[in-house]
Amino acid sequence: xxGDYVWMKxxxxxxxxxxxxxxxxxxAADKLSVVDDEGxxxxxxxxxxxxxxxxxxxxxxxxxxxxxxxxxxxxLRNLFIRYKNKLIxxxxxxxxxxxxxxxxxPIYTAERIKLYQDRNLGELPPHIFAIADxxxxxxxxxxQDQCIVISGESGAGKTENTKLTLxxxxxxxGRHSQIEQQVLAAxxxxxxxxxxxxxxxxxxxxxGKYTEIHFNPDGAIVxxxxxxxxxEKSRIVSQANEERSFHIFYSLLDGLDAGDKQRLxxxxxxxxxxxxxxxxxxxxxxxxxxxxxxxxxxxxxxxxSDSEISDILKVLAVxxxxxxxxxxxxxxxxxxxxxxxxxxxxxxxxxxVDLEPAAIxxxxxxxxxxxxxxxxVSNLAYRDAVDVRDALAKGIYAxxxxxxxxxxxxxxxQPEAGSCSLIGxxxxxxxxxxxxxxxxxxxxxxxxxxxxxxFFHHIFKxxxxxxxxxxxxxxxxxxxxxxxxxxxxxxxxxxxxxLMDEECMMPKGTDQTLLAKFNTAYSKDKSYLKPTRxxxxxxxxxxFAGEVYYDVQGFxxxxxxxxxISLIQLIELSGNKxxxxxxxxxxxxxxxxxxxSPSISVxxxxxxxxxxxxxxxxxxxxxxxIKPNEQKKSMLFVRGLCCRQLKxxxxxxxxxxxxxxxxxxxxxxEFVGRYWCLSGLIPPSKNExxxxxxxxxxxxxxxxxxxxxxxxxKVFLKIAGDLHLEQERNRILRNVAIVQRHxxxxxxxxxxxxxxxxxFLLAAVxxxxxxxxxxxxxxxxxxxxRQLILFQKLWRTYLANKSVNKEDLGEQNLQNFPxxxxxxxTEEIEGTMETPVRVDEGVRLRDKPKGAAGECRKSCPPxxxxxxxxxxxxxxxxxxxxxxxxxxxxxSMEGKTPNAQSAALRGWEAANNGxxxxxxxxxxxxxxxLAPELTKDSKRKSVFLRENGLPxxxxxxxxxxxxxxxxxxxxxxxx
Ligand SMILES: Nc1ncnc2c1ncn2[C@@H]1O[C@H](COP(=O)(O)OP(=O)(O)OP(=O)(O)O)[C@@H](O)[C@H]1O
Numbered sequence: 001x002x003g004d005y006v007w008m009k010x011x012x013x014x015x016x017x018x019x020x021x022x023x024x025x026x027x028a029a030d031k032l033s034v035v036d037d038e039g040x041x042x043x044x045x046x047x048x049x050x051x052x053x054x055x056x057x058x059x060x061x062x063x064x065x066x067x068x069x070x071x072x073x074x075x076l077r078n079l080f081i082r083y084k085n086k087l088i089x090x091x092x093x094x095x096x097x098x099x100x101x102x103x104x105x106p107i108y109t110a111e112r113i114k115l116y117q118d119r120n121l122g123e124l125p126p127h128i129f130a131i132a133d134x135x136x137x138x139x140x141x142x143x144q145d146q147c148i149v150i151s152g153e154s155g156a157g158k159t160e161n162t163k164l165t166l167x168x169x170x171x172x173x174g175r176h177s178q179i180e181q182q183v184l185a186a187x188x189x190x191x192x193x194x195x196x197x198x199x200x201x202x203x204x205x206x207x208g209k210y211t212e213i214h215f216n217p218d219g220a221i222v223x224x225x226x227x228x229x230x231x232e233k234s235r236i237v238s239q240a241n242e243e244r245s246f247h248i249f250y251s252l253l254d255g256l257d258a259g260d261k262q263r264l265x266x267x268x269x270x271x272x273x274x275x276x277x278x279x280x281x282x283x284x285x286x287x288x289x290x291x292x293x294x295x296x297x298x299x300x301x302x303x304x305s306d307s308e309i310s311d312i313l314k315v316l317a318v319x320x321x322x323x324x325x326x327x328x329x330x331x332x333x334x335x336x337x338x339x340x341x342x343x344x345x346x347x348x349x350x351x352x353v354d355l356e357p358a359a360i361x362x363x364x365x366x367x368x369x370x371x372x373x374x375x376x377v378s379n380l381a382y383r384d385a386v387d388v389r390d391a392l393a394k395g396i397y398a399x400x401x402x403x404x405x406x407x408x409x410x411x412x413x414q415p416e417a418g419s420c421s422l423i424g425x426x427x428x429x430x431x432x433x434x435x436x437x438x439x440x441x442x443x444x445x446x447x448x449x450x451x452x453x454x455f456f457h458h459i460f461k462x463x464x465x466x467x468x469x470x471x472x473x474x475x476x477x478x479x480x481x482x483x484x485x486x487x488x489x490x491x492x493x494x495x496x497x498x499l500m501d502e503e504c505m506m507p508k509g510t511d512q513t514l515l516a517k518f519n520t521a522y523s524k525d526k527s528y529l530k531p532t533r534x535x536x537x538x539x540x541x542x543x544f545a546g547e548v549y550y551d552v553q554g555f556x557x558x559x560x561x562x563x564x565i566s567l568i569q570l571i572e573l574s575g576n577k578x579x580x581x582x583x584x585x586x587x588x589x590x591x592x593x594x595x596x597s598p599s600i601s602v603x604x605x606x607x608x609x610x611x612x613x614x615x616x617x618x619x620x621x622x623x624x625x626i627k628p629n630e631q632k633k634s635m636l637f638v639r640g641l642c643c644r645q646l647k648x649x650x651x652x653x654x655x656x657x658x659x660x661x662x663x664x665x666x667x668x669x670e671f672v673g674r675y676w677c678l679s680g681l682i683p684p685s686k687n688e689x690x691x692x693x694x695x696x697x698x699x700x701x702x703x704x705x706x707x708x709x710x711x712x713x714k715v716f717l718k719i720a721g722d723l724h725l726e727q728e729r730n731r732i733l734r735n736v737a738i739v740q741r742h743x744x745x746x747x748x749x750x751x752x753x754x755x756x757x758x759x760f761l762l763a764a765v766x767x768x769x770x771x772x773x774x775x776x777x778x779x780x781x782x783x784x785x786r787q788l789i790l791f792q793k794l795w796r797t798y799l800a801n802k803s804v805n806k807e808d809l810g811e812q813n814l815q816n817f818p819x820x821x822x823x824x825x826t827e828e829i830e831g832t833m834e835t836p837v838r839v840d841e842g843v844r845l846r847d848k849p850k851g852a853a854g855e856c857r858k859s860c861p862p863x864x865x866x867x868x869x870x871x872x873x874x875x876x877x878x879x880x881x882x883x884x885x886x887x888x889x890x891x892s893m894e895g896k897t898p899n900a901q902s903a904a905l906r907g908w909e910a911a912n913n914g915x916x917x918x919x920x921x922x923x924x925x926x927x928x929x930l931a932p933e934l935t936k937d938s939k940r941k942s943v944f945l946r947e948n949g950l951p952x953x954x955x956x957x958x959x960x961x962x963x964x965x966x967x968x969x970x971x972x973x974x975x
Contacts, residue, residue, distance in 0.1 A: 093658030152625030223414030255292020274323030354575025363570030470711025
């Protein structure tokens with residue numbers, strides 16, 4: 001149908017040509033017009049159309065194993081579609097495929113780092129940060145060492161992804177300490193001394209690197225260690241066209257100031273033979289001058305001392321001068337010899353490292369051999385002398401590089417880091433197949449074969465063996481095992497490398513005799529390819545990534561790493577301690593009469609074995625880097641090149657096995673321990689059947705999705721199943737955390753409140769405030785009690801008054817109060833004073849029998865009455881409430897001593913306590929008119945009056961008070 005996507009057969013039938021996707025734009029009778037994935041319009045016969053494309057392949061998927069059709073064409077298209085959309089990362093299960101974008105993408109920001117933190121694999125779009133985070137999480141969760149193996153061709157992006165991983169780990173580990181800065185600072189130094197521009201990559205690592213990052217139990221970086229493998233030291237003396245030597249030389253010559261340059265007798269890069277072989281001292285995209293200052297500051301960060309930096313610069317200058325030593329063929333006594341016509345550079349070297357020029361000349365133009373325990377010196381032919389000179393330069397640089405790595409390690413390795421967990425990052429040279437391959441390529445490809453086996457061993461062999469052992473149902477997938485190839489190069493007893501070693505020991509061993517031995521020994525080996533007509537000096541090996549032919553020229557010399565005794569003796573003569581120190585191990589070896597150092601192949605195999613041992617102890621993650629084009633251009637995806645890399649990396653088989661298999665597995669105990677919260681709220685007991693509980697959890701959460709299988713000891717999960725379980729667990733834990741947070745907050749607040757009170761009381765007691773607070777509360781309590789009593793009183797009074805005839809009590813206000821005749825008043829006074837009547841009895845004074853009162857008066861002489869009045873409360877209480885109570889009182893107290901008057905008043909006042917009398921200030925009473933003694937009495941502040949004889953809560957209005965005061969005056973005057 002129009003608009004449909006289809007698969008088309010490839011035009012060519014090459015090894016790496018696979019079906020291409022296309023969209024149908026026109027349909028004719030026997031032809032289709034299509035636009036293919038590369039944007040080409042084509043009119044194709046129906047026979048070229050293979051099938052309609054699966055919907056998953058049209059837009060592309062984050063994870064290859066989700067593709068509906070899993071073959072080379074769909075995997076390649078998936079990468080292509082995503083690459084076009086600047087999505088350079090894609091998963092194949094837990095394996096990350098990274099296509100080099102050759103441009104800066106805004107996907108490595110601090111926000112991205114935060115985004116990927118604590119996320120499960122597959123939760124977010126594929127990213128190198130997701131792998132790094134997963135690795136970190138696994139390390140912390142399981143306490144197991146982890147490693148990330150980053151592989152791919154030269155220029156595929158291994159080093160960039162290693163750096164990004166390192167930056168991510170430094171960012172999330174959270175301590176931001178000096179050690180993190182030091183670990184990051186190691187990179188520019190290593191790149192300067194170990195990287196160079198090659199045809200394939202402008203910043204190619206010419207050594208393998210395994211970086212171990214050590215973390216403490218809190219997940220913070222506490223140290224690191226770097227291991228280096230097989231530096232390509234031949235680059236020091238020669239480079240292919242358009243290639244350069246190691247970056248440091250160009251940075252040094254561009255970045256050094258004039259004074260330093262003069263001191264080292266250095267000029268610009270174009271003046272040095274060792275730097276001009278490739279005729280590209282400068283290239284776009286690299287500025288060597290600022291790089292040099294970066295390198296120096298990185299060295300400072302890693303505690304390189306000034307004298308060490310100065311010595312390093314001297315050694316580099318020596319290497320450059322060495323390359324410029326010109327030699328001429330010469331004969332002495334009819335024997336080949338070499339002479340040095342111009343001694344300028346020899347003298348410069350001598351000056352820099354404190355060596356006699358004659359000793360240098362002797363060292364590089366002659367050789368010392370021991371014959372019958374006697375050292376015999378012979379001249380070297382021109383070619384041999386050049387080789388010795390170059391060997392000296394290479395030897396010095398290789399040892400300098402080892403020393404620099406050691407120096408970095410001494411700054412970043414933490415002695416206590418032994419007990420910590422680690423994450424290892426392996427950035428090792430990819431598979432190499434050039435037009436001309438030599439000994440180095442053989443070693444590099446051997447390392448790649450070993451890593452490939454590690455990868456396949458992990459992905460296939462172990463996986464299949466484990467499925468079988470656990471009784472998991474799945475379809476077996478065939479894969480190509482590279483064991484034969486490994487055996488041929490370096491594993492079986494008589495392998496290529498051991499034959500090389502043997503040949504190096506032979507006095508007459510040459511590269512040609514070595515090749516002849518290979519041809520004889522491996523003529524029947526499937527992986528060995530005999531020299532062809534065009535490649536007579538080469539042998540081939542059928543690697544997992546294709547056939548590679550190696551030119552044997554220089555094999556023996558490179559493998560033996562001949563660094564003659566004469567040269568070691570020359571170094572020993574140097575007054576430069578740093579230089580002598582670089583050769584310390586060789587000097588010791590020579591002094592112990594051990595003439596031979598282990599061959600390069602032996603050293604390489606030993607370090608490779610140790611690396612594989614380390615990796616096998618870790619939980620590995622794999623990042624497979626793909627180089628999309630050879631031109632280093634952005635947005636250019638060359639299908640053939642990518643397809644080749646996918647094949648070499650075993651991505652097709654990987655995708656299939658990952659799709660069919662269960663990459664994540666947990667022992668029952670561990671699984672139940674982690675996910676028990678997904679099957680109710682009861683934690684697993686010790687004796688519980690963990691298999692049954694694991695089954696319950698899987699059924700609860702994953703149902704019949706097929707994302708899991710239960711083995712005999714383990715739960716096997718697909719990525720999707722694991723992701724789902726993790727998400728569910730996180731959801732439940734989040735909810736639990738919310739509840740816990742509330743409870744904790746409540747408890748915390750209670751505890752905090754108790755602490756505050758306790759603190760306050762302690763402080764109060766300490767500062768004497770406790771009493772103040774106590775009295776404060778007591779005052780409040782008493783006030784409250786008084787108010788209650790008052791209310792009680794008022795209520796009772798009210799009840800009592802209710803039963804009293806209000807008319808008889810005389811409801812007259814003060815304004816129209818009638819004049820009281822003298823007689824009446826006296827009687828009243830007398831009656832009142834002498835006849836105690838209880839108010840609450842509700843009996844009027846006048847109603848009481850006068851006789852009783854009279855008798856009382858008679859029986860009570862004035863002294864007794866006074867005493868009565870002094871008693872206060874009782875007497876006053878018994879008096880009938882009256883407007884004139886005070887007058888009566890004063891009347892009755894007339895003629896008494898001021899003290900008696902005052903006492904009577906106090907008694908009265910006490911009796912009226914709580915009755916809220918009218919009060920008027922003494923000050924308002926005219927001085928001398930009313931009880932002058934009273935006003936003089938400082939304790940008395942008020943005269944108490946009663947209103948209508950009834951107790952009241954209301955305060956007297958001001959005018960009434962004044963009237964009352966006037967009335968008192970009037971009454972008193974009258975009396
Ligand atoms: N993720 C990326 N983003 C931007 N540019 C990248 C990325 N990855 C790689 N590159 C570019 O590709 C170049 C080559 O990458 P890198 O040096 O990492 O390759 P390599 O695989 O380590 O090569 P070699 O094996 O030669 O060291 C880098 O210098 C950089 O310009």
